Amino acid sequence: MxxxxxxxxxxxxxxxxxxxxxxxxxxxxxxxxxxxxxxxxxxxxxxxxxxxxxxxxxxxxxxxxxxxxxxxxxxxxxxxxxxxxxxxxxxxxxxxxxxxxxxxxxxxxxxxxxxxxxxxxxxxxxxxxxxxxxxxxxxxxxxxxxxxxxxxxxLDPFQGTVMANYANDNGAKAAAIITQLGDDYSSGLGSFFKTAFTGLGGTIVSEEQFQTNQTDFKAILTNIKAQNPDIIFAPSSITTAPLIIKQARELGITATIAAGDTWENSTIIENAGNSAEGVVLSTFFDEAEPxxxxxxxxxxxxxxxxxxxxxxxxxxxxxxxxxxxxxxxxxxxxxxxxxxxxxxxxxxxxxxxxxxxxxxxFDENGDAKKDMAFIKTIEGGKFKFLTTTTVK
Missing domain, CATH: 3.40.50.2300 (Response regulator)
Known part of the structure; x- marks a missing residue:
């Protein structure tokens, strides 16, 4: 009807x-x-x-x-x-x-x-x-x-901490953060990653912001390349993600590129192509593990x-x-x-x-009582399950 x-x-x-x-x-x-x-x-x-x-x-x-x-x-x-x-x-x-x-x-x-x-x-x-x-x-x-x-x-405090833990566990000592100005998800998740990563002894070597609808990230990425980070954490929309990924690789940046749950979308792989290989993200679910x-x-x-x-x-x-x-x-x-x-x-x-x-x-705030995230990477043009992780 x-x-x-x-x-x-x-x-x-x-x-x-x-x-x-x-x-x-x-x-x-x-x-x-x-x-x-x-x-x-x-x-x-x-x-x-x-x-x-x-x-x-x-x-x-x-x-x-x-x-x-x-x-x-x-x-x-x-x-x-x-x-x-x-x-x-x-x-x-x-x-x-x-x-x-x-x-x-x-x-x-x-x-x-x-x-x-x-x-x-x-x-x-x-x-x-x-x-x-x-x-x-x-x-x-x-x-x-x-x-x-x-x-x-x-929540993002959990997700940011999970990704910081993953970076630390895989040997990352220096990180760069890219966030979208005025976007609650992007700025919040970037901040929580920073707090957790520095708390684990890591160093934030560069923090960059971009405007909504921005398409050219080469100036931001050039600044980051000069600092030679081990990992770039760039929580953003699926529209922005492939642009950041492709332009980073075109500049010769070899650092791991990571983000949160929004990047688990096949259009990122389609639009970033081979440049998306090795991207790491956190997410809520894996169909291989019902x-x-x-x-x-x-x-x-x-x-x-x-x-x-x-x-x-x-x-x-x-x-x-x-x-x-x-x-x-x-x-x-x-x-x-x-x-x-x-x-x-x-x-x-x-x-x-x-x-x-x-x-x-739900807890007293209305938030789901969850304590585990799935970590995935992009390999062979597909999302591949890596591990599950919790907050330390």
């Missing part, structure tokens, strides 16, 4: 019911044929700088909706309808997208890829008493001081789903996280026995599931 039709029917039902009891702030409603509907918002970028990664996250959510299309509330079965908005990888557009989801009366929101847009929309969801479940937004500020925001991924039966089922089913949708059959970690965020939302709705946001928020605090990316429950 088309979204506009559902919304029109919901609005008509509310206007009619308001003569007697007023319209509920929840999103449960009766669709044509008597089916009951609960709406889940998908707050993701499908265009802009992070559009590629955001779309991968959306695919995981869509697949979860395909395999788990209903939810029981108080013993009655409701159809789950996804209401998707594009926050366009932009903080201002994120506010508009969030307000659209509020107006659509969704019960819970999933997303977003990109910490900056998640932070920008956080207060809007909190004011509307609609809980949000982030999939891969790793900056601590996403949930900080917002008891309506949760997430199923690990954590449980849910993960094993997801891997086989999602590969077929990707093929049907003419997508690369390599499973991105963010797709798995998007799937897990959806499962957490369903569990919270069932536990609450309600489509009301505040009740779902309260239920989320005690939710525990065995998801595709492992067991998921």
């Amino acid at each position: 088309k979204l506009k039709k559902v919304f029109a029917l919901t609005l008509a039902a509310c206007m009619s019911a308001s003569l007697i009891a007023g319209c509920s702030s929840g999103s449960s409603s009766s669709a044509s044929g008597g089916a009951k509907v609960v709406k889940i918002g998908v707050f993701e970028p499908t265009t802009g700088e992070n559009g590629g990664g955001g779309f991968q996250e959306v695919l995981g959510m869509r697949y979860a909706n395909k395999t788990h299309p209903t939810v029981k509330i108080g013993g009655e079965e409701y159809k789950v309808e996804l209401v998707e908005v594009d926050n366009k990888s932009d903080k201002t557009e994120a506010v508009n997208a969030a307000q659209k989801l509020v107006s659509e009366k969704v019960s819970v929101v999933l997303g977003s890829y990109g910490s900056g847009v998640s932070i920008a929309a956080g207060q809007i969801f909190a004011d509307a008493k609609i809980p949000a479940i982030g999939a891969s937004c790793t900056n601590p500020q996403v949930t900080q001081g917002n008891d309506f925001y949760f997430r199923v991924c690990f 954590a449980n039966e849910e993960a094993a089922s997801f891997i086989s089913g999602f590969k077929a789903y990707l093929k049907d949708n003419k997508q690369d059959e390599i499973i991105p970690a963010v797709s798995a996280l998007g799937y897990d965020a959806y499962l957490c939302a369903l569990k919270a709705i069932e536990t609450a026995g309600s489509a009301e946001g505040a009740a779902i928020r309260d239920a989320l605090k005690d939710v525990s599931i065995d998801g595709v990316t492992g067991s998921i429950s």
Whole structure:
């Protein structure tokens, strides 16, 4: 059923019911044929700088909706309808997208890829008493001081420390850091790497920043080359990554190039070509190591789903996280026995599931209790699992 039709029917039902009891702030409603509907918002970028990664996250959510299309509330079965908005990888557009989801009366929101847009929309969801479940937004500020925001991924302090540990364990003594000015994910992760790396006795020999939409990094990379680092840590978007990688290799830089979870995207390999060989990154999931039966089922089913949708059959970690965020939302709705946001928020605090990316429950901040990351490299034009690591 088309979204506009559902919304029109919901609005008509509310206007009619308001003569007697007023319209509920929840999103449960009766669709044509008597089916009951609960709406889940998908707050993701499908265009802009992070559009590629955001779309991968959306695919995981869509697949979860395909395999788990209903939810029981108080013993009655409701159809789950996804209401998707594009926050366009932009903080201002994120506010508009969030307000659209509020107006659509969704019960819970999933997303977003990109910490900056998640932070920008956080207060809007909190004011509307609609809980949000982030999939891969790793900056601590996403949930900080917002008891309506949760997430199923690990955080940047953990991820930055994990990558610093990896660098140290592999003999790196000097590191350079490249971050994007004004980007919460990039600057935050770079800062956490710096703190952890220097704490292990390493030296930061160069810190460089670049502007959004910048395409020429040769001046930055020339400065770095002069300092001869063992490793370059450059957390950035999948749009920027291949440019940095290719230009570094063209300048003859041989240092290991490393980043965080955003770089686990096949478009980086396609665009950087042979220059991507040896790149190292941290991520949340590895399809070669299913954590449980849910993960094993997801891997086989999602590969077929990707093929049907003419997508690369390599499973991105963010797709798995998007799937897990959806499962957490369903569990919270069932536990609450309600489509009301505040009740779902309260239920989320005690939710525990065995998801595709492992067991998921939330701490007092709404952050997932996770203590392990996967380290991968690019070898032979493919992502290759290296090791798992935890914080020392």
